[in-house]
Amino acid sequence: MNFLILVSASISLFLAILIASLHLLHPTYFLPWNKLQNSSIELVADLIIKNGVIYTSDESLPFAQSMAVANGRVLRIGNHSFVQEVAGYGTQVLDLEGKVVVPGFIDSHVHFISGGLQMMQVQLRGVNEKEEVIRKIKDAVQSTKPGSWILGGGWNNDQWGGDLPTAYWIDDITPNNPVWLSRMDGHMGWANSVALSLAGITNLTNNPRGGTIMRTADGEPTGLLIDSAMTLVVSQIPERSIDDRREALQRASNLALTKGVTTVVDMGRYFPGVSSDLSWEDFTDVYLWTNAMSKMKVRVCLFFPMETWKRFADLVNKMGHALSQWVYFGGVKAFADGSLGSGSALFYEPFQDEPDNYGLQVTEPDVLLNMTLESDLSGLQVAIHAIGDRANDLILDLHSSIASTNGMRDRRFRIEHAQHLAPGTPSRFGKEGVIASVQPDHLLDDANSAGKKLGDDRAERESYLFKSLLDSNALVAFGSDWPVADINPLSGIKTAVRRRPPTWKDAWIPLECVSLEDAIKAYTISAARASFIDNDLGSLSIGKQADFVILSTDSWNDFAEAASASIEATYVSGMKAYP
Numbered sequence: 001m002n003f004l005i006l007v008s009a010s011i012s013l014f015l016a017i018l019i020a021s022l023h024l025l026h027p028t029y030f031l032p033w034n035k036l037q038n039s040s041i042e043l044v045a046d047l048i049i050k051n052g053v054i055y056t057s058d059e060s061l062p063f064a065q066s067m068a069v070a071n072g073r074v075l076r077i078g079n080h081s082f083v084q085e086v087a088g089y090g091t092q093v094l095d096l097e098g099k100v101v102v103p104g105f106i107d108s109h110v111h112f113i114s115g116g117l118q119m120m121q122v123q124l125r126g127v128n129e130k131e132e133v134i135r136k137i138k139d140a141v142q143s144t145k146p147g148s149w150i151l152g153g154g155w156n157n158d159q160w161g162g163d164l165p166t167a168y169w170i171d172d173i174t175p176n177n178p179v180w181l182s183r184m185d186g187h188m189g190w191a192n193s194v195a196l197s198l199a200g201i202t203n204l205t206n207n208p209r210g211g212t213i214m215r216t217a218d219g220e221p222t223g224l225l226i227d228s229a230m231t232l233v234v235s236q237i238p239e240r241s242i243d244d245r246r247e248a249l250q251r252a253s254n255l256a257l258t259k260g261v262t263t264v265v266d267m268g269r270y271f272p273g274v275s276s277d278l279s280w281e282d283f284t285d286v287y288l289w290t291n292a293m294s295k296m297k298v299r300v301c302l303f304f305p306m307e308t309w310k311r312f313a314d315l316v317n318k319m320g321h322a323l324s325q326w327v328y329f330g331g332v333k334a335f336a337d338g339s340l341g342s343g344s345a346l347f348y349e350p351f352q353d354e355p356d357n358y359g360l361q362v363t364e365p366d367v368l369l370n371m372t373l374e375s376d377l378s379g380l381q382v383a384i385h386a387i388g389d390r391a392n393d394l395i396l397d398l399h400s401s402i403a404s405t406n407g408m409r410d411r412r413f414r415i416e417h418a419q420h421l422a423p424g425t426p427s428r429f430g431k432e433g434v435i436a437s438v439q440p441d442h443l444l445d446d447a448n449s450a451g452k453k454l455g456d457d458r459a460e461r462e463s464y465l466f467k468s469l470l471d472s473n474a475l476v477a478f479g480s481d482w483p484v485a486d487i488n489p490l491s492g493i494k495t496a497v498r499r500r501p502p503t504w505k506d507a508w509i510p511l512e513c514v515s516l517e518d519a520i521k522a523y524t525i526s527a528a529r530a531s532f533i534d535n536d537l538g539s540l541s542i543g544k545q546a547d548f549v550i551l552s553t554d555s556w557n558d559f560a561e562a563a564s565a566s567i568e569a570t571y572v573s574g575m576k577a578y579p
């Protein structure tokens with residue numbers, strides 16, 4: 001009996017190995033894709049999708065009816081009869097019944113592991129009443145052991161009338177737990193008194209450079225910490241377990257797929273005041289592991305903190321620009337300033353509601369110049385966060401000086417957010433070849449508060465100038481900044497096309513609305529170019545990965561009119577990944 005089991009097990013093993021090696025021996029296996037297209041080998045499609053309105057993001061053929069996929073890539077795209085020629089035995093056929101298909105969305109700016117971890121914590125996004133915030137924290141106390149940290153974030157004081165929260169709000173319900181809740185923009189955090197005392201923050205603690213400890217008129221810390229002052233508390237929080245962080249990636253990926261996102265550009269777990277080590281720990285503990293276990297579901301392009309440029313340059317030298325078809329190496333990221341909501345974005349004129357506050361330059365200019373020069377000399381792509389008008393001009397100047405010192409090359413220098421631009425600045429992006437990596441959905445929140453912060457004139461003149469950027473021929477890439485805003489390209493596209501916050505009747509700055517096609521491109525092919533991944537991704541072109549999304553609508557005109565649709569299915573490498 002045992003003998004028989006052994007024999008049958010051996011036979012199965014032998015067959016499995018045989019099948020696996022036959023796959024390896026198939027002549028197409030060793031051929032790079034560009035050769036394949038012209039080789040004499042006849043490829044048969046694994047999948048054909050037909051009878052749809054396929055928008056390709058490829059200017060040489062913007063629309064098609066049908067597409068064939070082989071080995072996870074686009075084999076043919078065009079009319080039905082042309083695509084049908086590569087059908088064969090075993091080709092799966094999917095009738096789209098007229099539905100619109102677009103390339104898989106590329107979200108150009110997320111904090112993917114942070115977002116996944118936040119899905120596992122107190123979630124305060126969208127909460128618009130102080131009482132509701134307190135109730136959620138009370139609930140968290142119930143399920144947390146005394147002494148353990150209660151973590152979470154996503155709160156936005158503008159949603160409950162503007163009052164900034166204080167330790168006092170929650171001290172009586174959290175006597176035995178330190179609490180740390182970050183603001184939706186990640187540039188401000190709210191601690192209770194237990195957390196303040198663990199961090200050693202008292203009346204006598206000085207503001208650290210690049211940060212502020214908010215205080216009462218008497219000089220007592222209120223519990224709110226801005227930008228680098230957040231480190232004081234954050235450095236006390238024990239790191240999340242490896243298992244939690246791996247779980248966070250899975251949750252984040254599953255969420256992304258439901259929204260049609262097939263690739264994210266991960267800016268890391270990096271805010272001013274947060275240790276740059278975290279992004280590297282996530283890389284080794286989470287991404288390397290998940291990739292090795294074949295558990296990646298969404299493609300990621302990784303950016304690392306610029307102060308670690310040397311480590312990243314070594315990695316790229318050793319490994320090239322991709323670890324696999326799932327993990328690409330992007331570049332390095334630094335910060336010029338803070339955020340609008342936290343009053344730390346850097347402007348020429350002071351904040352309307354704080355006449356002495358021009359914002360913060362969060363990285364020392366000489367340090368920033370030195371790191372950027374070194375990164376660029378090592379051939380790395382550089383992305384710098386800049387929100388205020390002055391911060392954007394400073395970074396454009398920095399780019400010019402890098403280009404003149406290190407010489408011309410295809411460096412695809414990125415400014416992240418490019419949110420408020422002085423007159424004349426949008427045209428510099430186009431002329432100087434600097435990429436604007438922007439997040440349309442942030443304007444939904446800012447439309448209501450920017451006037452108060454900047455004055456109505458400046459807010460109207462300078463905010464989210466997507467059309468001006470496109471008109472200057474700048475490469476504009478869209479993203480969400482998740483978990484700062486929802487990961488949801490269809491929402492971002494609608495926002496960029498209509499610029500209408502909920503409850504508004506008209507657009508905010510209507511001249512800056514963009515077309516549906518421009519918005520989709522910014523979320524696909526332009527996003528791919530902005531991360532040097534356009535050889536593989538970003539459009540439904542022959543040889544590229546067959547990442548695509550089927551939308552609920554069956555009319556391009558209706559889609560263009562309403563700028564809205566929902567996701568029916570998401571495919572990665574020609575395989576259904578959602579639902």
Ligand SMILES: *[C@@H]1O[C@H](CO)[C@@H](O)[C@H](O)[C@H]1NC(C)=O
Nearest residue numbers: 033034035036037038039543
């Ligand atoms: C394939 O062949 C065509 C025509 O012979 C040629 O123009 C094209 O450059 C080739 N493409 C590649 C990727 O080799």
Ligand SMILES: *[C@@H]1O[C@H](CO)[C@@H](O)[C@H](O)[C@H]1NC(C)=O
Nearest residue numbers: 061077078079080081082083
């Ligand atoms: C279908 O596409 C092929 C290849 O692009 C083209 O040669 C052919 O004329 C097209 N047929 C029709 C009916 O449009």
Ligand SMILES: *[C@@H]1O[C@H](CO)[C@@H](O)[C@H](O)[C@H]1NC(C)=O
Nearest residue numbers: 202203204217218219220221
């Ligand atoms: C801090 O200042 C407040 C208000 O002036 C005062 O009540 C409190 O005793 C001070 N705490 C310390 C530790 O000095």
Ligand SMILES: *[C@@H]1O[C@H](CO)[C@@H](O)[C@H](O)[C@H]1NC(C)=O
Nearest residue numbers: 369370371372373374375377
């Ligand atoms: C950057 O700073 C380091 C250390 O001070 C120095 O050795 C290096 O030459 C600087 N690099 C550039 C490009 O200025």
